[in-house]
Amino acid sequence: MTSSIPALRIQTVTIPVVDQERSLAFYRDVLGFEVRADASFGDSRWLAVAPAGSGVDFTLHPPFPGQAAPGWQQGIVLHTDDIAGVVAALRAASVEVADPEQVGWGVQTQFSDPDGNGFVLLQQG
Numbered sequence: 001m002t003s004s005i006p007a008l009r010i011q012t013v014t015i016p017v018v019d020q021e022r023s024l025a026f027y028r029d030v031l032g033f034e035v036r037a038d039a040s041f042g043d044s045r046w047l048a049v050a051p052a053g054s055g056v057d058f059t060l061h062p063p064f065p066g067q068a069a070p071g072w073q074q075g076i077v078l079h080t081d082d083i084a085g086v087v088a089a090l091r092a093a094s095v096e097v098a099d100p101e102q103v104g105w106g107v108q109t110q111f112s113d114p115d116g117n118g119f120v121l122l123q124q125g
Helices: 020-030 083-092
Strands: 012-016 034-041 044-050 057-061 076-079 101-103 106-112 118-124
Touching: 020 034, 020 044, 020 057, 083 106, 083 118
Parallel strands: 012 057, 076 118
Antiparallel strands: 034 044, 044 057, 101 106, 106 118
């Protein structure tokens, strides 16, 4: 069955954070993400980061009233061709990273940002 919905793609994933400056330092300086947007609008700040070459931005934003607290975002998968190198760099930056483990689709590990939002780091193969 063919859908009548035109093609969709993911553009932005919002990651709830307490302190945008602290989060910017983590995503830019520790993970090496590039800053895609940093602009004020009213009393808010639109701050978007992404891995170089990624078609998906991560918006680092405090939760809006009534939304879940920072730390609820879990399971975003980041791909690497050098899991050992990324794990070593994260640990050198004092980020807690689980020991990588072999799984059916490659080698993976987990870590969290300063607000407890969780990521899976995957090296396929």
